[in-house]
Structures are given as C-alpha cells and as structure tokens.
Amino acid sequence: MKILLIGSGGREHALAWKIAKNERVEKIFVAPGNGGTARESKCENVNITEIDELLEFALEQCIDLTVVGPEDPLTKGIVDKFKMKGLKIFGPSEKAAMLEGSKSFSKDFMKKYGVKTSEYEVFYDVDKALAYLETCSYPTVVKADGLAAGKGVAICENKREAIDAVKSFMVDDIFNGAGQKIVIEEFLEGVEASILSITDGETIIPFISAKDHKQIFDGGKGPNTGGMGVLAPNPYVTKEILKDFEEKIMNRTLVGIREEGFDYKGIIFFGLMITKKGSYLLEYNVRMGDPETQSVLNLMESDLLELIESALIENLKNTEVKWKNGACVNVVLASKGYPASYPKGYEIIIEDEIKDKVFLAGAKLENDVLKTNGGRVLSVVGVGETVEKAREDAYRAIEKVEFKDKYYRSDIGVI
Template identity: 45%
Template sequence: MKVLVVGSGGREHALVWALRRSPQVEEIHIAPGNGGTGDIATNVAISAEDVPALVEYAQGQRFDLTVIGPEIPLALGLSDALREAGLCVFGPSREAARIESSKVFSKDFMRENRIPTAEYATFRDYDAASGYLAEHPAPIWVKASGLAAGKGAIGCHTDQEARDALNQIMWERAFGEAGDEVVIEECLEGQEVSVLAFSDGKTVVPMILSQDHKAAYDGDVGPNTGGMGCYAPAPLIDDAMMERIKGEVLQVTVDAMRRQGTPYMGVLYAGMMISGDDFKVLEFNCRFGDPETQVILPLLETDLVSVLEACIDGELDRVALRWSDQTCVCVVMASDGYPGSYERGCEISGLEAAAQLPDTVVFHAGSRRDGDRVLTNGGRVLGVTAWADDLSTAIDRAYQAVEVIHWPGAMFRRDIGAKGLRAQGATL
C-alpha cells in the first residue's frame, strides 16, 4: 500500500510512525513533512494548504490512501477534492469540518442539538460585543470564530483582560479573518479532557482518553498554545461517564451531521470540561489532536490502516480497537517566546542520544534539515514521547529524553502528567 500523509507537525510525524508499523504499508510520502519525517517517509515540498498541487501529486502517484492531518486543508476542502478525483481519503468534508473551522457554527450546532456546552453569545459588531462584556463580568472567554492555530481562544480573568482580548481579535486583527466574528463564552471550571473518536458517518468509536496542557507555563498559567504536552490514558472519566459522553455528545453529533446532509467521516475530537458528574463540550475539532495523537497512537495495538479503511468504507462497527495497558507521555519542547514571536534556525543537539533511550520517540514538528544538521523552524519544535507500565515512569522517561536535547532558548513545561498523578493520589 502507498500512503500520503498531509501536514508538517508532530501529529503528522506520529501518524507516519504509526502507519509505518502496519504490515499493509510499503511506501509513505508526506507533504510537506519536517526535519524528522524524512527518516521514515519521503518528504514532498508541497504546502498542506495547496489543494490543487496536492490533488495533482496524489493523482500522479496513485496513492491507495491519503490521511489529512491539519484542520486548514480540511477547511479548504482537500478531502472533497481528492474524493472528486477518485482517490481514497481519510478526513471529513469541508462542510463537516465547519464543526471546527467556525466556532459560531459549532456553538449553534451544539445548542440546536442539545449538546451540553457553556453559555455564549456571538458577535460581528465590535460595539455590540463590547456592550455584552460590560454586562458579563470576568472570568470569561473571548474567542475568534475562525481557525487560529489553537491561539484564538483567550481566557480572561479580569474585565480589562476581556476588553483587551476583544480589541486584539476584532480591532487589531491579530488573527486576521478568523476574528471577523467572535464567541464570548462563560468560564467553566473543572478538569479538561480530550475525547477523540473514529467515525464512519454512522458508528462512533472513542479512543483512549488523553489530557492536553494548553497553557504555556507550569501550573496552567500564561497564554494559550497549541498544546505543551499530553498524557494518556487520563484517569478522569469512569466507564459510565464515558458511555454518557459517547451517547449524548459523540453519537448525537454524528447523527445530526448525517441528517443535515454532511455525514462526518474522520476523527471527531471533543474537548470536554469535567466537573464532578457533570460535563460540557468546550470545543469540537475535526481531526486528530496535537499533541494528543503523539500519546494515543503509540498505545494503539490495532492496525491503524485497518481502522482508517473501516471508517472510509462505513464498516467501523466491524473493527475492535485494542489498546496497550501502558501509559504514554509527550512533553513539547518549544522555541523561546512561543506562542509569541520566536527565533528560527537554532541547531538542535542531542537527538541521537534521545533516540537511544528505551521506549522513547521524538516526534518532530517545527524543525527542518540543513545537511546533517537539524534546525528549529517553528514554535512547537519537538514532542518528546515515552511510554511505560505506569504514569510516573513514563513521565520520568520523557523528561530524561528532554534533558539530553538542547538548543538556545528551548522551553518546556515541567509538570506534564502531574494532574494525572494527583488523580491517582501521587505527585511529581
């Protein structure tokens, strides 16, 4: 089997790594890839957002399967274009992907289908939004409706922070057209958990739970990021609550999508807030999470290709997902200044030493090759991932690898997995 993966992040490196383990896969190309993916796949210099070029390349190479990683090409209709060209592709249509590409659509969809979520209001007019903030004191969330690489949701602890966030999104245009419309949302309290599921348009099969760490700094402080680390499985939901989430959130969503003529085939990702026996949906995403993918796929024992093909063929109910009993942890190493401005082109050392550590893999994201050197080329640079029989050991292994990797200004959180340990009655 010949496979094309679209994207350049740590999620896509993890997808290539997992696909490479399948006995069905003989050849993998990735467009455009990064400084690490070239070791196990063929990097192709085509942007993940260049839909015509990707379709032309996929047709010429006659790929048996294309897997789309990021949300932007899905929102641009890449999956639709590939299907129209007669190619086999995993990922939702452009219309179905609106569940992530438009927060306004997503929130209205949840309200219409009685999916539990935070109270909210939407605005295209700055003055109206400002007036709403005056009547709804902090803490509150101000969110750009469109895609903003995970940075368009701003949690505001004071009324001034809320006004500043609104100015940043709608007046200063920090996220461009993504901020044409905003969602202002109540602040929920509890534990966040990522619930990802495979869907074939009818059947929904959840993956193991994971917990991302969105804030830039230890203790969940600082600006929101694309994710600074993750662990799985997250011991935050029991089987009874998982069944409720599957029935009241995931299945309801897929059923409603099918009824409105936009069947959902791909990964459905629900970001949840858990408080006691209650849960609400914070957001939907239309793809594998990043860095959730980096901790989920190493624990998947079922052949990933078989799962993806079952989704495409509408036969997911015939596949049983098998998971390892181990625990996996990913620590993101980022460039100094992320999620703001940062320097590129710093040489990374220690990758070979990290690769020698047991049950450890370094997934690349913002990196590039320059001859024999690997250089930083983005905000989130590496996802240092390790697995073990228990969470504490997996954390130790991941940080042992982090400590041998260096470049000027490398930053990372030191508390990834601490919430899981506390849930188990332990500490870092």
C-alpha cells in the same frame, strides 16, 4: 500501498511512524513534512502545500490513500476535491469541517442537537459585543469564530480584559479575518480533557482519553500555547465521565452528523471540560490533536491504517480498537521565548537509543543536520505501566536530546 500524508507537525510525524508499521505500506509521501518525517522509515517529504498541486501529485503518483493531518485544508474542501477525482481520502467534507472551521456554526449545531455545552452568544458587530460585556458574568470566554491556529480563545477575568479581547479580535483584526465574527460564552470551571475519536458517519469509536497541558509554565501558569505536553489516559475521565460523555455529547453529535447529511469519514476530536455538573463540550476539532496524537498512538495496539480503511467503507460498527495497558507521557521541548518570539536554526542532537521516543515538529533537515525551525520543536514520549513510570521514562529520555536554549515543563503528567 502508496500513502500521501498532508501536514508538517509532530502530529504528522507520529501518524507517519504509526502508518508505516503496516506491512502493506511501501511509501509515504509527506507534504510538506518536517525534519522528522524526512528521516522516518518508508517516508519521503514533498514540498507541496497547495490543494490543487496536492491533487495533481496524488493522480500522477497513483496514490492509494491520502490522510489529512491539519484542519486548514479540510476546511478548504480538500476531501471534496479529491473524491471528485475518484481518489481515496480520509477526512470530513468541507461542510462537515465547519464543525471546527466556525465556532458559531459548531455552537449552533450543539444547541440544535442537544449536545451539552456552555451558554453563548454570537456577535458580528463590535458595538453589540461591547454592550453585551456590560451585563455578562465574569470570568467570560471570547472566541474568534474562524481558524486562528489554536490561539483564538481569550479567558477574560473581568470586563476590562474582555473589552481588550473583543477589540483586538474585531477591530485590530489580529487573526486576519478569523475574529471578525466572535462567540462570547459562559466560563466553565473544571478540568479539560481531550477525546480523539474516529467516525464513518454511522458510528463513532472514541479513542483513549488525553490531558493536554496548555500553559507555558509549570503549574498551568503563563500564556496559552499549542500544548506543552500530554498525559494519556486522562485520570479525570472516569467510567462515569465517559458514560456521561457518550450519552450527552458523542451520541448526540452522531445524530447531528446523520441528520445534517455530513460526509464524515475521519477524525472527530472532542474538547471537554469536566465540571462538578458533569462534562461539557468546549469544541470540536475535525482532525487529530497535537500533541495528543503522539501519546494516543503510542498506546494504540490496533493498526491505524486498517482502522482508517474500516472507516472509509463504513464498517466501524464491526471494528474494535485495542489499547495497551499503562500510560503515555509526552513532553514538548520548545525554543526559549515560545510562545512569543524565539530564534531558529540551532542544531538538534538526538541519541540513537531514544529515536523511537522522539517526534519532531518545528525542525528541519538541512544538509543532513537537524535544526530548530519552530516554537514547539519536538515531543519526547515515555510509556510505562503507571503514570509515574511513564513520566520517568519521558524525562530520562529528554536528557538525551540537546539543542541550544531548549525549554520544557517539568510537571507534565503530574496529577
């Protein structure tokens, strides 16, 4: 088989690594890929990002299956375009991808189908949004409606912070149009959990749970990032929480997917808040999470390609996903200065013995030398029978990775 994998992050490196394990896979073209996928077994980077060019490439190369990593091409209808040309592609249609592409669309969907979520209001007009801030309770959450690269959420402790957030989103337009419409919602106190799942539109199979560590500094302090590390499984997702999630969130979401007639054969990611009143849905993502993917796939015993193929033929009801016992800790190594400004172009040295534990993200291969090229440079994973052993494995491996001004949290996986 020839596979086309779209994306350039650590998630895509992990997907390429996992898909390449299937013996039927001869070649994986990664578009545009990164320094990690450039060196991965069976992989070749191709410098293409535009949907029409990707479509042309897939037809020319007789690609057997396309797997879409990031949300942006999904919300722009890449699945619909590929299917119109008779190509196999894994991901939701443009209409279904609105579950991530628009916060107001997804919240209205949750409300319509009784999915357990926080109270919210949608605003198109800045004056009405500011007027609402006079009466709402605090803390409150302000969200850009559109895609904002994971940065369009502000948790506001008081009215002053909320006013600043609303103005920066709607007036200053810091997200280039994504914040022209906003959602203001009730703040929920608790512990976040990520549950990646696969669906064929008729069945949803949840994957093992994960706990992301969003803030830049130890102890959950400092500004939010794209994620500084992950523990899987999430110890807060107990059997009771999982049952509550399946009944009040997952199953009701599936009803909505069917009722709305969504063409959805892909990943659905549930971002949860576990509170004293049970779990609430914060958001949907329509693709794998990053850095959750790196941890979850390391614990997946099942063949990912076979799982994807089952979804494409609507056979998930007869499919079982198998998992390894134990835990996986993924620690993100970032460039000093992230999530603000940071330098690029530093050489990355990874000792051979830990190469299978490293997934590259913000890194490029230049004249056969790996160099930093982003804020979150790479992930180092550790697997063990217990969380503590997984942590030891990950942090021991970090000592064998070097680049100038590397930064990482020291408490990933600490409960």
